[in-house]
Amino acid sequence: MRRVHVVAPDVITGKAVAALLDGQFTLACTPPADVALVVDDVFLPSTMGRVQDTAALGVPIVLLTHQLQAGSLLTLIGHGVGAVLDSASTSRAQLVEAIDAAARGAGIVSPELMGPLLRQVRDLQRTILHPLGYTGVGLSTREVEILRLLAEGRETKEIADALSYSESTVKKDLHELITRFRLRNRTQAVAFAIRAGVL
The missing domain is CATH 1.10.10.10 (Winged helix-like DNA-binding domain superfamily/Winged helix DNA-binding domain)
Known part of the structure; x- marks a missing residue:
């Protein structure tokens, strides 16, 4: 059974998420874990701070939050976030699937964030990589x-x-x-x- 480390802004949220995942995963209060789940009701600068701190664990991160600004996606990915889900519309089954996918190295992004993410990657390629003579995979x-x-x-x-x-x-x-x-x-x-x- 996969070990999941839950990172929440408060004890009540952490316990609620733990109850939601009970039986599906082994909850790890401390590392080591297979996946870290960062949860926040609304995406705030403090959420990014929790993601950055969690990145030090060196495990895939699943982010469950609401009102995420699309401009933060590439930064989150750079910190090891492998799945980004909207807490307002994600079911328990979708969360379980995202945790399993992240543990396997796969990525999941909510459909409403996929378009903005693709635009960011395209802009990055067009404005930075291509003018410097690099392809999207980092080869000149x-x-x-x-x-x-x-x-x-x-x-x-x-x-x-x-x-x-x-x-x-x-x-x-x-x-x-x-x-x-x-x-x-x-x-x-x-x-x-x-x-x-x-x-």
């Missing part, structure tokens, strides 16, 4: 070209010649991306690019 245009040629089976010298770079530049770029994404070798780098949809 040059890195994608190097990986494309590597996937074709070309050697470092052939890649350098095709792109008019020095061999040392190609090696440096490959080393940096392998290190940045914690990959082990060039084969994993190509596989990463394929999974990310850039090749």
